[in-house]
Amino acid sequence: MKRELYNKMMAMQASRRSVLKGAAGASVAALGASTALGAFTAPAFAASDLRAEMLKVPGVGVGSPTDADWRKVGELALGPTKDRVSEGEFAGVELTFMGLNNQNLHNFLFRGFLKPWEAYTGAKINWIDLAQSDYNARLQQSIATGTVDFDIIEMGAPFEGDVAGKGLASEMPDWVREQIDMDDYVDYLKAPVGTWAGKTYRVSIDGDCHNFNYRTDYFTDEDLAAAWTDEGNDGPWEVPTTWQKVQAVTKFLKGKKIGGQDANGYLDPLKGWGGFGFYFLGSRATAYAKHPDDPNWLFDADTMKPRVNNPAWVRAIQDVLDTIDSQPPDQINADPGTTGFQQFLAGTGSMLSWWGDIGSNAKTSDSSVVGDVVGFDILPGSDDVYNASTGNWDTLASGPNHAPNMAYIGWGVYVMARVDGDSLKHKAAWSAAAHLGGKDISLWASAYPSGFQPYRNSHFNIPEWVGAGYDEAFITNYLASQANSYNHPNAAIEPRIPGIFQYYSVAEDELAKIYAGQFDAQTGADNIAAAWEKITDQIGRDNQIALYKASLGL
């Protein structure tokens, strides 16, 4: 679990009043969420003794876990390792693990989790700790200069193209697949994610996606409802579920007041964020661009021709342009961090696409004023979707097209191919990775501060969370927005090709010019496409096509 979410739980449970207010505020979201989560909660299986015992370390509400707790969890989770590895089997084996040190989590937990594993197996692990900002450069330089000096790496799926695509990763043995129970993964983390050309490389330890955060007080405000009807808008005043309605609501709210303050609709981050800002245009575009019959939505897999200038993406860009004047002043200088933490959480704006951090900060952040009035859902859909093969806009019989944006896909543990030549080292490295990505240990990591989100179907078993001491109303509501995105049949999966952030970074520069009024949407999108073509040519078009197809499992 992200540290903020854990803190939020603790804060809520410290105040019954907060729980009640939060539950009331989240009720709208819970209505939509309960259906999908029912799939997980209905069987309501009794938590195993081991899992229940693990979740009591150190105990919800008794303070943040320490290294001693991480070691204890690691000890409790050793069962699957003991089934496959005899005591002392890896004596003399040394492994190097490269990962992050964000918020004193990630590698810090891994150290504790793996201590009992080291003691049992006899292997020794050396650690390379990196700040998030140094990660990409360190990884790319290691690859480019042929100085890969680590055996196991904690890595985001978008980098798979750079590592697995270049043959630097070790293929997962079948016994690991069995040990970690990969069938338990949420749908979008199953193949082809984590696989290349049919081979599996990734032990998932996290999940990521953008969801839709909204203000419940806006959509229960009687004055706004009356004004909405008076102005002749279609349909009732309600939380938008399509981008068409998001646009209408955002334009409608311009000049309106709520609680005496200026009302604002959807918030677009219009300033770049080291490539990460492009995810936010992606969240607007997926409903238009990701057709249920086509796994591609950003490039054509056969040619690597960018789709970013097709009518779907241009429509998404135009949507942004159409609402810039309805957004807060100085929005042109708002990056995603600003929209999330300085605007939405601080009370500006009523709708926002973001990762789960917004929900987890809503009540615990000192600057948040929306904790009691925030709701969650999957990203809005669209009444029609662009069909890239026919060039037409299709209206689906099933209703609006939803395509949740699986932005960044989450962290995983990968073993490097350099261990393949040494069978003992190979087994040791994979055993360590499997230990970290085990089914039980991952539940603990989801429930306590770890830096990781739930990513297995078994993580959404609400009775286990409640049994551990969590408030049922909030955890149900919050997890539903994640689960419904993860398991959506038309989820838009990010292309896992080398240099994907180069594409995003260039796009941010061009989008900045569009938003500043220097180009219209189509011209600007054409510029992005042209810049992307150059990147593809520089990195190597044939390789990119092959790797993109491999990432799609084609």
Next chain:
Amino acid sequence: MAAPPQFEHARYTQNRGAPIPAARQSMGRALIWFGSLGLLAMILLQILDATGTLPIGFENWRPTLYAYVAWAVALGTGQVLVRGEPGWRALFVLPAALFTIAVVVFPTLFGFYIASLDWNLSSLDGPKFFGFGNLVLLMQDPFYWNSLLNMVYYVALVLVEYAIAFGLALLLNADIKARKFFRVAFLLPFMLSPVAVSWMIGKSMLESRFGPVASFLRDIGVESPTFFSSPWVARLSIEVMDAWMTIPFMMILLLAGLQALPREVVEAAKVDGANAWQSFWKITFPLMLPVSVTAVLIRTIFKLKLADIVINVTSGGPGGATDTVSSFIFRVYRDRSNVGYGTALAVFYLIAIIIFLILMLRVANRLTRNVTDQ
């Protein structure tokens, strides 16, 4: 520790009086030749290994570094053996010169080499020789030229900063109350980190919704005050933050110059009936010209490196209006792993800066020479 007097005397006599034995000179020359050949051989072997022509199995380029150090020792020893006392004297300079070659000259030349490569870290093919290809791309890159144009604006504003700094220096040079306090107080912004200024001022005080400056402007009737939304306002906001930090530096240079002015000249002007205005333009300003030129030159060099505030506050926006060459190169390198092109941008910028500064120095020399001649 000082050498014994007898030894010093003997060596002096030997080198000034008696010729250095031929055998010793030959040994010295041989040492230099062997060292040089060893270095060249090691470089050649490493290149052959790196290109795969002659696989030897070097793990890194450290052998060349060791060969360079060995060559440096051989060169130094050889100098002493061949040249005697002048060789000893050379030893005082040689290590510094060789160190400079290793950490300045070589990296610069290596930078030129990298600039000639098509090298994207994500490319499976690795670096490829691209000749002047990056230069051609640079010429066609509107983002680079946009950032260069922004640099022209930023550098032009150095003159405004200079005028303000001069004014403050005159103020602090005058006989005012709490002069020492003001001198320290005015220096404080220069002590701040640009990153801190970016966040404290750019992202907090100038924040358009809750920032105190925006709140104040709203209170006095300005509607929707923003500081980074329109191109020129954003540029000026960046300039104000940068100037606020660095004007104290110029001010302190100019203040030192003012304090070094010969008082008798200024007082003579007063005796001759010059008023303050005339005294400044006819006496103070011309005499301060050498210091002024130095201050403007150093400030210009600082300005040409402007990046941190831009990266933190605007990321170059809106629409590239505040982008600087350094912040653009930062994106090309960090976000796009485009090593060859990024280096080419930096090398081109370096050359442009050198040419610009040489021209500036010539103009400055002419100006100061005119003053000196008068």
